Amino acid sequence: MEDEQAWSGSEVCPVTGVPEAGDRRLDGNAAGGVLREVFAVDPTAAVSTCAHCGRPAPLGEHLVYADAPALVVRCPSCMQVVLRCASDAAGLRLEMTGVRLLRMTPAEGAPG
Numbered sequence: 001m002e003d004e005q006a007w008s009g010s011e012v013c014p015v016t017g018v019p020e021a022g023d024r025r026l027d028g029n030a031a032g033g034v035l036r037e038v039f040a041v042d043p044t045a046a047v048s049t050c051a052h053c054g055r056p057a058p059l060g061e062h063l064v065y066a067d068a069p070a071l072v073v074r075c076p077s078c079m080q081v082v083l084r085c086a087s088d089a090a091g092l093r094l095e096m097t098g099v100r101l102l103r104m105t106p107a108e109g110a111p112g
């Protein structure tokens with residue numbers, strides 16, 4: 001897959017800008033701590049960069065359509081779908097293919 005190729009070589013990480021070097025691969029459990037931080041912040045303050053037009057905007061400024069089967073969030077600049085979220089008896093589902101980068105400031109008291 002294209003994504004695997006992008007992350008397996010010695011390319012620059014699109015999130016940190018740091019060159020990726022060598023095989024330092026861990027299993028998915030190693031991402032648990034950081035992902036818990038990601039999902040613990042106030043998402044409306046997060047700045048989402050649109051994968052369609054490249055414009056960054058706080059999630060709170062996006063347009064939300066809550067009457068669809070899933071909650072649909074659209075870019076305030078190009079109106080394309082940036083993410084969809086559903087929560088029902090089947091569980092919680094989040095699709096973010098329209099988000100190029102989601103940037104959050106650390107919570108107060110957070111390490112780092």
Ligand SMILES: [Zn+2]
Nearest residue numbers: 050053075078
């Ligand atoms: Zn856009």
